[in-house]
Amino acid sequence: MAQDTGGVKDAGRWITAAKPDYTALIDEKQIVTQRYGMVNVPTAVWIDERGRIVRPNEVAFIDDRFKSFTKMESAPYIEAIRDWVQNGSKSAFVLSESELKARLKPQSDSRARADVEFALGEYLYKSAKGADAIPHFKEAQRLDPDNWNYKRQAWALADADRDYGTNFRKEVEKLNGRPYYDSH
Amino acid sequence: MCKHFLVLMIVLTSGGFAAGQRTRTIVYDGIATEVSVSAAAANDLWITTSDLMRATRFAIKPQGICRDELCFPLPKNRKAEFLARKDATNWFNLTEFARLIKQPYVVDQKNAVWYFGSPAAEQNRYLASLEAPNFTLPDLNGKLHSLSDFRGKKVLLVTWASW
Numbered sequence: 001m002a003q004d005t006g007g008v009k010d011a012g013r014w015i016t017a018a019k020p021d022y023t024a025l026i027d028e029k030q031i032v033t034q035r036y037g038m039v040n041v042p043t044a045v046w047i048d049e050r051g052r053i054v055r056p057n058e059v060a061f062i063d064d065r066f067k068s069f070t071k072m073e074s075a076p077y078i079e080a081i082r083d084w085v086q087n088g089s090k091s092a093f094v095l096s097e098s099e100l101k102a103r104l105k106p107q108s109d110s111r112a113r114a115d116v117e118f119a120l121g122e123y124l125y126k127s128a129k130g131a132d133a134i135p136h137f138k139e140a141q142r143l144d145p146d147n148w149n150y151k152r153q154a155w156a157l158a159d160a161d162r163d164y165g166t167n168f169r170k171e172v173e174k175l176n177g178r179p180y181y182d183s184h
Numbered sequence: 185m186c187k188h189f190l191v192l193m194i195v196l197t198s199g200g201f202a203a204g205q206r207t208r209t210i211v212y213d214g215i216a217t218e219v220s221v222s223a224a225a226a227n228d229l230w231i232t233t234s235d236l237m238r239a240t241r242f243a244i245k246p247q248g249i250c251r252d253e254l255c256f257p258l259p260k261n262r263k264a265e266f267l268a269r270k271d272a273t274n275w276f277n278l279t280e281f282a283r284l285i286k287q288p289y290v291v292d293q294k295n296a297v298w299y300f301g302s303p304a305a306e307q308n309r310y311l312a313s314l315e316a317p318n319f320t321l322p323d324l325n326g327k328l329h330s331l332s333d334f335r336g337k338k339v340l341l342v343t344w345a346s347w
Contacts, residue, residue: 001321003345008324010346015324023329025321029214032343035307035317047316047339051332060342081340088338097314106308112288116301120290123211123299132295139290149345156347 002026003033003041005122005153029122030149034115037107039147040181046084046094054084054094056103059181070181114144118154125157134163148180210239210278211299222275229291229298233274240278240300249281256285316341 002011007028015024032038036045036057044060047053061067061074080093088094095103107115121136137154144150152168160167172180208221208229217239222230237243241251244267248257258266266284268275278298282289286304291297310317316339320330331339 001341001343003343004347006346012324014344014346023323025323025329027319027321027343031319031321032341034302035319036341038343041343041345043343045316045341047331047334047341049336049338051316051318051335052314053310053316085338100314101311104311104314106311107304109288112301112304112307113290116288116290116299119214119301120211120292120297120299123216123297124292124295127295129295132292136290136292152347153345 001032003030003038003149003153004028005030005125005157010156028126029119030153033149034119037105037111039144039149041149046081048089048094053100053104054089056095056100071179072181110143111147114140114147114150117143118150121154130157134158138164207296209295209297210235211297212240215239216297222270227279228277229279230268230275230277233276236276236278242281244274244276256281258284 002015002025004011004026005028007026011026015026018024027033036043038057040059042060042062043057044055045053045057046055059070059072060077061070061072062078064074067073080091084091084093117136118140121133121140124130124133124136134154137150137157140150141147141154151171155164155167158164206221207218208231210217210219210229210231217235219231219235219239231239233244242249243251245255248255249266250256265280266277268277278300279289281287282300288301288304290299290301292299309315316331318331320328322328331341
């Protein structure tokens with residue numbers, strides 16, 4: 001699910017290069033980010049044959065190319081996926097209902113408002129009102145400050161330094177060693 | 185021909201741009217619709233009941249504000265906050281309704297766009313059912329796929345981005 005306001009123009013060449021044998025979709029409005037309350041990429045959700053969530057949002061690397069930055073190993077996660085494919089609901093990595101309910105939280109009011117500010121920004125951007133979109137993207141970022149999707153997408157649509165007074169590298173430096181990915 | 189043109193001009197001038205009315209864009213369920221608004225509307229968005237149907241598919245029924253099987257009763261002692269009749273037109277306060285159903289919305293005054301998001305109950309429904317929220321999105325060729333198409337298979341849903 002490409003979380004890309006630019007749609008095929010931005011995501012298309014990556015999908016073409018990957019030659020996927022799985023279904024690769026393009027999500028221009030970041031609907032998946034919004035409905036599942038995601039804050040970063042890559043994020044994965046495990047969904048069983050009945051359409052029920054069995055592992056909610058978590059970081060999902062399929063190789064170690066970003067390991068120096070993320071400090072995360074991909075191998076245990078890939079093994080967990082294989083275990084689920086093989087053992088289904090008996091897999092130790094499938095969470096129980098009580099574990100799931102402990103992890104899944106109702107959307108906060110500020111996240112709800114951030115989603116709608118971001119969506120309005122996206123609408124204005126697509127209506128050739130890119131400059132008018134910026135205040136709404138900024139408000140979305142202020143309301144949901146840990147949401148990297150809403151930061152990085154907005155910066156990518158503008159001149160981040162000029163329009164937002166920052167950029168991805170500067171914001172990562174500000175973390176000062178705190179993890180870029182929430183690793184529950 | 186000329187006469188038809190004149191009639192068309194009159195219709196255009198009176199439709200939505202008559203004295204005391206202005207137009208707004210409402211985005212509801214991700215779909216944009218142009219509507220007329222009451223000039224009295226300052227912070228609130230009062231729209232005609234026919235625009236309500238056009239922009240949101242909600243209709244006013246005896247049991248409340250309804251769409252498909254879903255109905256929201258209006259609080260009995262507060263009906264005047266939602267419904268008004270003025271200039272031979274029935275008006276509905278869409279922003280008061282949004283507050284009633286805990287639906288977030290935001291306005292861009294410069295472009296006169298009102299954007300309505302998902303009501304909290306709808307957004308949070310999956311927390312009780314654990315059913316993965318459905319969506320329908322295109323692939324590279326524009327073909328639409330829904331999550332629900334994959335029932336009977338395990339789905340590893342992975343997000344990524346070019347940025």
